[in-house]
Amino acid sequence: MSADEHLPFAEFQELEQKYVMQTGKHQPLRVVRGEGMHLYDAEGRQYLDLMAGIAVNVLGHCHPAVVETLERQARLLIHSSDLYYTEPKVLLAKRLVELAFPSRVFLTNSGAEANETAIKIARKWGKKNKDGAFEIISAFGAFHGRTLAAVTAGGKAAYSKWFEPLPPGFIHVPFNDLAAIKAVTNDRTAAVFLEPVLGEGGVHPAAPGYLEGVRKWCDEKDILLILDEVQTGLGRTGRWFAHQHAGITPDVMTLAKALGGGFPIAAVLAVPKADVLEPGDHGSTFGGNPLACSVALTVLEVMEREHLVEHAAEMGDLLQEAVESLGQQDARGIGLMRAFNFAEPIAKAYQNRCIEQGVLVNATDDNTVRMVPPLIISEADIEVAQDRLKAALKT
Ligand SMILES: *Cc1c(COP(=O)(O)O)cnc(C)c1O
Numbered sequence: 016m017s018a019d020e021h022l023p024f025a026e027f028q029e030l031e032q033k034y035v036m037q038t039g040k041h042q043p044l045r046v047v048r049g050e051g052m053h054l055y056d057a058e059g060r061q062y063l064d065l066m067a068g069i070a071v072n073v074l075g076h077c078h079p080a081v082v083e084t085l086e087r088q089a090r091l092l093i094h095s096s097d098l099y100y101t102e103p104k105v106l107l108a109k110r111l112v113e114l115a116f117p118s119r120v121f122l123t124n125s126g127a128e129a130n131e132t133a134i135k136i137a138r139k140w141g142k143k144n145k146d147g148a149f150e151i152i153s154a155f156g157a158f159h160g161r162t163l164a165a166v167t168a169g170g171k172a173a174y175s176k177w178f179e180p181l182p183p184g185f186i187h188v189p190f191n192d193l194a195a196i197k198a199v200t201n202d203r204t205a206a207v208f209l210e211p212v213l214g215e216g217g218v219h220p221a222a223p224g225y226l227e228g229v230r231k232w233c234d235e236k237d238i239l240l241i242l243d244e245v246q247t248g249l250g251r252t253g254r255w256f257a258h259q260h261a262g263i264t265p266d267v268m269t270l271a272k273a274l275g276g277g278f279p280i281a282a283v284l285a286v287p288k289a290d291v292l293e294p295g296d297h298g299s300t301f302g303g304n305p306l307a308c309s310v311a312l313t314v315l316e317v318m319e320r321e322h323l324v325e326h327a328a329e330m331g332d333l334l335q336e337a338v339e340s341l342g343q344q345d346a347r348g349i350g351l352m353r354a355f356n357f358a359e360p361i362a363k364a365y366q367n368r369c370i371e372q373g374v375l376v377n378a379t380d381d382n383t384v385r386m387v388p389p390l391i392i393s394e395a396d397i398e399v400a401q402d403r404l405k406a407a408l409k410t
Contacts, residue, residue, distance in 0.1 A: 021045075021047065021057035024045060024057070027045060042366060042367065042370060042375075043367060043370065044056060044062070044370050044375075045057055046062075048076075049064070049072075049075075049076025049077055050075075050076050050077055051075040051076060051077075051078075051389075051391065052064055052075050052076075052388070052389060052391065052392060052393075052396050053076070054076065054375065060373070061373060062370065062373050062374065062375050063373060063374045063375065063396060063399055063400055063403065064076070064375050064388065064389065065374060065375055065376050065386040065387070065388040065392075065400060066375050066376065066377050066386070066387060066388070067387055067388055067389045068277060069246075069272065069377070069387065070214070070246045070251055070272045070273060070352070070387035071272045071273060071275075071276070071277055072276060072277045072389050073249065073250060073251075073273040073276055073314065073318065073323065073389055073390045073391075074276045074314060074317055074318070074323075074389065074390070074391055075389040075391045076277070076389075078276060078317065078391075080313050080316075080317050081276050081277065081278070081310055081313055081314065081317075083313075084309050084310050084312075084313040085278070085306070085309075085310060087309075088103070088305055088306050088309040088310070089306060091305070092305045092306075093304065093305065093306045094301065094304045094305070094306065095304075095305065096300060097298060097299075097300075097302070097303065101303070101304075101305045101308075102305070103305045103308035103309045103312060104122055104303040104304075104305070104308045106308070106312055107120075107122070107282075107303075107308040107311050107312050107315075108120035108122065108282075110312060110315055111270070111282055111284060111315075112284065114255050114256075114315070115255070115256060115268065115284055116264045116284070116286065117286065117287070118268075118284040118285055118286045118287075118290070119284070119285060119290050120282050120283065120284050121282065121283040121285075121292065121297065121302070122280065122281070122282050122299075122302045122303035122307075122308065123280075123281045123282070123283070123299045123301075123302040123303075124279050124280060124281055124299060124301050124302060124307075125160065125271055125279060125281050126159075126160045126243075126245035126246075126269065126271035126272060126281055127159070127160025127161050127162045127165045128160075128162070128281055128299065128302075129160075129245065129269035129270065129271050129281035129282060129283050130159045130160050130162075130164075130165045130168065130208075130243055130245070130269050131160075131162050131164055131165060132269070132283045132292075132297060133208070133241045133243075133267045133269050133283055134151065134164050134165075134168065134208075135292070135296070135297060136239075136241075136267055136283070136285055136289055136291060136292060137149075137151055137205045137206035137208070137239055137241060137267070137289075138184075138205065139291045139292065139296065140205060140206075140239055140289055140291045141205030141206075143291060145202075145205060145237070145238075146202070147203075148202065148203050148204055148205040148238075149183075149184045149203060149205050150184045150185070150186055150201070150203040150204045150205060151168060151184060151185055151186070151204075151205060151206045151207075151208050151241075152186045152187075152188060152196055152199055152200065152204060152206070152207045152208065153168045153169070153170060153185060153186070153187055153188075153207075153208040153209065154170050154187065154188060154189070154190040154209055154210070154213070155170035155187050155188070155189055155190065156170045156171065156190055156213050156216035156217075156219070157169050157170040157171075157190065157209065157210050157213060157216060157243075158170075158171065158210070158213070158214060158215035158216055159208070159210075159243055159245075160245070161174070163178060163181065163182060164182050166178065166181075167181040167182050167185045168185050168208055170187050170190075170216070171216075184203075186199050190209075190213055190216075190219065190221075191219075191221060191222045191225050193225060193228040193229060193232065196229060196232060197232060200232070200236055200238070204236065204238050205238060205239060206238055206239040206240070206241050206266075206267075207229055207232075207233055207238060207239070207240050207241070208241040208243065209221075209226075209229065209240075209241070209242060209243065210242070210243045210244075210245075210246070210247065211226060211242055211244060211247050211252075211257035211258055211260075211261075212246070212247050212252065212257055212348075212349060212352060214245075214246035214247065214352070214387075215246075215379060216379070217354055217379045217380065217383040217385065218347060218348045218352055218353060218354035218379075218383075218385055219347070220347070220348065220349045221257075221261065225261075226258060226261035226263055227261050227262070227263055230261075230263040230264075230265075233266075239266040239267060239288075239289055240263075240265045240266050240267075241265060241266065241267040241268075241269070242257075242258050242265035242267070242268050242269070243269050244256055244257055244258070244268050244269060244270055245269055245270060245271040245272055245281070246272055246352070246387070247352065248268070248270040248272075248273060248274075249270065249272075249273035249274060249314075249315075249318070250273065250318055250323055250324040250327045250350075250390050251273060251327065251350055251351055251352055251387065251390070252327070252331075252349045252350035252351075252352060253324065253325075253327050253328030253331050253349065253350035253351070254324065254328075254350075255324055256268065257349070260349070264286070265286075266285065266286050266288060266289040267283065267284065267285045267286075267289050268283070268284045269281065269282070269283050269284075270282045270283075270284070273314070274311050274314065275307055275310050275311050275314060276310060276311075276313075276314035278306070278307055278310040278311070279307065280307035280308065280310070280311050318390070321391075323390040323391065324390075326390060326391075327350045327351045327390045328350055330351060330390075330392050330393070330394070330397065331348070331349065331350035331351045331352075331353070333394060333397045334351060334353050334386065334388070334392075334397055334400075335348065335353060337397050337398075337400060337401040337404070338353050338354075338355050338386070338404075340401060340405070341355060341404055341405060341408060343355045343356060343357055343358075344356040344357065344358055351386075351387060351388055351390060351392065352385075352386075352387050353385070353386045353387075354379070354383055354384060354385045354386070355383075355384055356382045356383050356384075357382050357383075357384070358382075359382075360381035360382055361381075361382075362378035362379075362380065362381055362382050362383055362384050363378045363381065365378070365384060365407060365408070366378045366384065368407040368408075368410050369403065369404065369407045371407070371410065372403040372404075372406045372407045372410075373403055374399075374400055374403035374404060374407070376404070388400075
């Protein structure tokens with residue numbers, strides 16, 4: 016089938032059901048092309064994308080610099096495995112460390128794998144340095160990905176209950192409650208593991224002082240602080256990394272979503288104290304491949320050249336005003352990570368109304384609507400978004 020020939024939507028949906036495991040909950044929209052802030056369906060209709068592939072497409076869709084790098088690197092070398100040295104990986108690791116904090120980097124393919132790596136770091140660190148301490152304190156409502164350890168660390172029972180027995184050593188506490196962390200800390204505690212803003216959990220930022228307090232507690236008790244910046248990292252919150260708002264540094268940080276601008280890649284940064292993995296301890300066949308790393312380098316370059324981090328902070332304030340103007344409950348968020356609540360459980364119906372109005376958002380639960388647009392969003396885009404989000408309220 017050629018690129019401009021598509022099965023009728025209903026027929027296509029049947030095919031999807033027949034051949035694809037039904038793990039996803041799709042919105043009723045088939046997208047076939049993207050450009051900048053917009054996605055297009057098979058009928059050529061245009062949608063203003065406030066989701067960016069779930070906080071991934073920071074430069075929008077098919078950014079020319081990303082496409083150019085993909086083409087250039089694909090002709091040079093796509094994959095060679097970790098058996099040999101490759102250059103893009105080293106350059107990317109260096110760039111990430113320069114942007115973040117003194118550390119070294121492990122490169123992998125997805126947020127869950129990055130978090131799995133962070134969990135293994137905490138386990139080994141506890142074994143080596145804390146008399147076998149292995150417990151990891153994480154938050155109810157948190158999301159860390161879908162591997163077995165990641166769903167266990169995550170704070171949503173619905174994602175783990177079918178997969179028991181779960182790996183031991185994960186203790187959950189309410190988010191934004193330092194006293195709760197203190198209460199469960201003991202000799203077996205190896206790490207505290209948090210998102211700086213609950214993302215999938217409905218865009219709930221850390222309360223002022225929370226991360227500072229957790230950092231201080233971890234220092235006092237000599238336990239690692241792991242921050243999952245898979246969603247918040249790389250400009251999303253109006254700083255390169257969300258922990259910078261709190262003026263603290265984690266011991267381990269995980270990144271993924273935005274890093275490849277749409278191409279799968281993830282990273283784990285560990286400060287010298289937590290840099291415990293040695294040859295043979297861990298690995299990834301695809302991790303750090305030249306294609307993914309070249310694209311990530313380009314994404315970081317464009318973000319810097321176009322000052323997209325500062326831009327995200329400015330546009331984030333405008334998006335907040337637009338969300339407030341909808342007149343619903345609890346308009347909130349940070350940078351270009353925003354949400355509001357409906358009093359009634361109509362978020363999923365609203366999401367579909369938004370498609371009809373040509374704007375894409377996401378219901379994280381029955382009441383909550385989230386937006387994580389590309390960082391290239393303009394003031395004009397936000398005005399259009401506001402009109403369409405309002406129109407969807409009326410229908
Ligand atoms: C999306 C997400 C993950 C999981 O990333 P995958 O690439 O889907 O494995 C982990 N943590 C956070 C905070 C996320 O938003």
